[in-house]
């Protein structure tokens with residue numbers, strides 16, 4: 001085969017790969033996962049970081065973590081940290097056991113918490129830090145992550 005054809009085919013498949021890989025791995029800060037270990041945070045779509053969250057759209061959040069405890073329940077708690085002040089952020093379903101996790105959660109096992117983050121049209125266009133916790137039976141954090149976002153029109 002002609003070398004140019006090979007190079008062309010390689011470039012094309014690379015482009016396809018980039019276009020098809022939807023889950024964007026997001027840089028995060030661990031804010032105290034005392035009974036867990038965060039492996040990966042994906043937000044979709046988030047082609048550039050900090051993630052630009054468009055009003056009226058919904059975003060898929062996927063947090064993969066290894067549990068460091070056994071727990072029957074798991075509850076998500078979300079805050080938007082605006083100028084250092086945490087403001088409670090409503091999510092449609094705060095039950096982790098109904099968000100991609102099969103409960104009871106077992107120590108040493110890996111889970112993916114998968115949910116939707118709807119961005120309401122009435123939100124202001126600001127930059128903020130999203131703080132997302134998943135709490136176990138005794139309110140300890142299976143994960144606590146923070147990542148910056150920008151709300152845009």
Ligand SMILES: *[C@@H]1O[C@H](CO)[C@@H](O)[C@H](O)[C@H]1NC(C)=O
Pocket residue numbers: 023040042062063064112114
């Ligand atoms: C969540 O992310 C993990 C790790 O990348 C992946 O294995 C899993 O398929 C993802 N789940 C969904 C629903 O995207």
